[in-house]
Amino acid sequence: MKRTKEQKEQKLILSNKDKPLLKRMYKYRYMYFMYLPVFLIFLVFNYIPMVGxxxxxxxxxxxxxxxxWVGLQNFKQLFVSDIFWRSVKNTLIISSVNIVLSITTCVGLALLIDEIKTVWFRKVVQSILYIPHFISWVVVASIFTMILSPQEGFINGILQAFGQDPIYFLADSDWWRVCLWIIERWKGIGWGTIIYIAALTAVDGALHEAATIDGANRVQRIWHITLPSIAPTILVVFIMDIAKILNIFEPVWVLQNDAVLAVSDVIGTYVYRIGITNAQYGVSAAAGLFKSVISVVLVTIVNNASRKIKGEGILS
Amino acid sequence: MKSKKLLGLALAASMVFSMCSCGSGDSAGSTTAATTKAASNNATTAAATTEAPTEKVVEKPEKITWWTHSGLNEEDYVKEWDAAFSELSGVTLEHTQVSNNEYYELLEIAFASGTEPNVFDLSADTKMAYYASQGGIADLTDLVKNSGIYDKVDPGVWESVSVDGRIYGIPGEMPSGAITYVRQDWLDKLGRKVPTNYDEFLDMLRAFKTEIPECKIPLTVPGLTSAQNLPEFYQDATPDLTIVNGQWVDGMAQDNMASALQRLQDAYKEGLIDMEAITNTTSACRDKWYAGEVGVFNYWAGKWGNTLQVNLQANNPNAYITGIDAIKETYYRYAGFNAYCISGRLSEKEVEQVFTYFLQVAFDGAEGQDLFYCGVEGLHRTTDANGNITYNNMKSKADSTFQSVWATPWLAVVPFDDPAKAPQPAEMVTITLDTLKVTGTYKPTMPVSETYNMVVADWTSVKQETIANIVMGKTTVEEGLANYKKQADTLGVAQILKEMNQ
Structure with missing residues (x-):
């Protein structure tokens, strides 16, 4: 009986797995050798510090x-603090909205860029959009503090021209998060499109041609062909963003002020204040550990949900 | 005579050999000997030893590590200064300049990682007691007293850098404080005199706002929580911990805080205080002042008084300023002393070495002190034939002269042997310092509280948030303070006060 190609591949995999580990390692020694630097970097910079x-x-x-050794004392101190729980709540609100805005705006912009057929113009647009990503958050904060200034800021200038009272955007609890989200998008939108533009280049053009012949308009093609084609990429980005959901720090730190602490204090700024400013390293490390555990739980939940809904996730 | 010289040489030689055989600690590889009186080069040391053989001999350490976070800019011949200090003391100086904004964070991280410097400075009122309680700084009492420095300095200064009666540092200069600067040319234009009470002060701000077209901001300030920067509004209140009737109390919980916050809220609402006070940085306030948009700015007396005047006039040649006396309802506040300390992780022997070859050189009243305060001859300063020292122009800012090196000579705590020959302050510096002196009040040194150390960051945030919300009118004074009290109770402020008052 003639074996199929799949059966042959299956046997090859099984035969490899049957071999002792050392033999297999010897067989693929060059692969392992190439992997060694990556392994060492992970070991030194990711795993050994976990002892902390x-x-x-x-x-x-x-x-x-x-x-x-104080056992769970630091966690107890953390969990009875209203300020800590306020920071958890703020982190979840700010980051969740940020993730949704990030995915929708980046995908939307990537689709628009994908529609640009003139190569040089497309490259210019992409380059201009990437620039804000390379500006440091401190500089970005200074720029937007000036733009949003209630005294001489550009935005308030427009408001006043229309007879409105100036708004102290960065010191107003109702406006602060909105400003942060807008500034985050201004800085990150261009860079965020890269992965989607790469995914869009892989969409089969024949599908679009067929749909066009069948009478589908541009929106229908995007909805029924483009978006489903890049859905796995969106899923990967979403799960990776979820893993980082509690990590927000820099933009908040540089834009935060006393008047908006109630809506802006996040876990990152709380940990910095306790750990670095206050030098309570034990409590700060406890908050960091809490953050990591929650992140792992969230990623696992999203990954499982993804596997149930779409039949695939990015974790095994 | 000859036998005396031989005896001296023999003594010096025996000391050198005995030091060599002693071995060395971490940073104290013995190379030669010196007396505690004059830590200079080997020849001087030998001579000094010859003349005073009974004085204690201290080994030279291999190197001394030192951190600074203010003083010279890196390009203003810092390497040359380090080399000059190494040459004078005979010990290699490893000098690191760190960011002023993150100084304490970096210092504490250095302690946590065991890379702390031998010498560093600490705020005596907020940090010294904590560091001393944790063994972070060395007790220098005996060294200071035996060095001769102790007797040259006002006993009150030593009290300010002491914890439980033990001296933990030597301050480089008397602390400065903030005074209120006013645009005198605007006052003249309005035909007004400087205000002497709160009502006159408010009237002046109103007049600036309505009658001076170029005045965009009557009064600017970076943040709203510092009584030092807003003395006219806080008056006798303070959001900090303070002493009342000999007991430490929470300034926010005192009766006078409610009226202080009401004054701030009213003035902010009326547009007399910079609308952007909350997001202002200090440099943003200075820029507004230099641009000639601001009528009143409370800032450091001394060197800064002169700088505020000079930079304002660079943009507005007809402008001139005055540092006003504190209005009758309030007083100006000095900042705390900043003292040079030695790491408590060094052994007793190493502490003595660092003290001898760093602090004693820097505060010797003579050559070492000239170098520490006035810099390197030909680079930072020029000395004329009579020995009078004047500062040179800066390298980083060619149109400005140096006003200090690591500390200001006219504020030196340990006096120069000949103070008249040290650089003299500009007239504006002297005037503003004199203004500060009239009502200036020193900060008390805070005692240690374990609970305070645990919650200080949260507590500070709660205070800042409360004050910001009240002043900006988001809540009433009563509601804001009631909410503050609840949060302060949760944080354990009562326990902090109990620990501090023990």
């Missing part, structure tokens, strides 16, 4: 020679 998790169970200040 233990700090969250100790009383640890800059002057501590031997950290004193």
């Amino acid at each position: 998790i233990l700090i969250s169970f100790t009383k640890y200040t800059p002057f501590t020679k031997v950290p004193q």
